[in-house]
Amino acid sequence: MKIIAFILMGLSLILFSCSSDKTDSDSEKSNENLIVIEKGMYTEFYPGKKNIKIQGEQSEDSLRQGRWTFYNEAGKEMSYTFFKDGKKNGFSYNSYPNGAPFYYGEYWNDQMVGVWKTYDESGKVIEKDYGYPEDY
Numbered sequence: 161m162k163i164i165a166f167i168l169m170g171l172s173l174i175l176f177s178c179s180s181d182k183t184d185s186d187s188e189k190s191n192e193n194l195i196v197i198e199k200g201m202y203t204e205f206y207p208g209k210k211n212i213k214i215q216g217e218q219s220e221d222s223l224r225q226g227r228w229t230f231y232n233e234a235g236k237e238m239s240y241t242f243f244k245d246g247k248k249n250g251f252s253y254n255s256y257p258n259g260a261p262f263y264y265g266e267y268w269n270d271q272m273v274g275v276w277k278t279y280d281e282s283g284k285v286i287e288k289d290y291g292y293p294e295d296y
Contacts, residue, residue, distance in 0.1 A: 200225075211235040219245065232257065241267070256281065268296050 194205045197218065204214040212235070216228030223246030230239045236259070242250030248267035256262050260283070265276030272290045279285050 206233050216243070221246075265290075268293065 192207065192209070194207065194209065194213075196203045196205070200218050200220075202214070202216055202218050202224075203212055205211065206213050211233060212231050213233075214228065214230050216224055217226040219225050224243035225245070227240055227242055229237055232238050237255075238257075239252070239254040241248055241252040244250070247270045249269065251264070251266055253264040254262045260281075261277075261279050263276060263278040265272055266274045271293065273292050273296060275287055275289045277285050277287050
């Protein structure tokens with residue numbers, strides 16, 4: 161009986177040490193700083209910091225400025241949108257994972273304006289005109 165208890169205790173120690181190693185590794189990954197801001201450029205990485213996830217300029221007030229780009233985990237550009245003072249202002253483009261266009265159009269003060277085109281997976285296009293505000 162003592163032998164069985166000793167074996168069970170040994171197995172418990174082995175299992176506990178394996179699970180704690182995994183937990184330590186997971187916590188190291190969760191503590192990894194995936195956001196870097198240098199000289200007004202915001203860059204967010206996927207875990208492992210091998211590829212960029214999101215990148216764009218920031219104002220001194222940490223507001224989005226200029227072109228902000230989203231990349232997939234393989235590093236392929238998937239979408240971008242232009243910003244001014246933290247608001248969507250300008251052209252925006254989004255693609256399917258295969259690179260084909262999904263939708264694109266223009267923003268003005270965070271509102272969709274003008275004609276936006278959306279493509280289904282077969283390439284059929286749907287257009288919607290959002291018009292323009294008086295202050296455009």
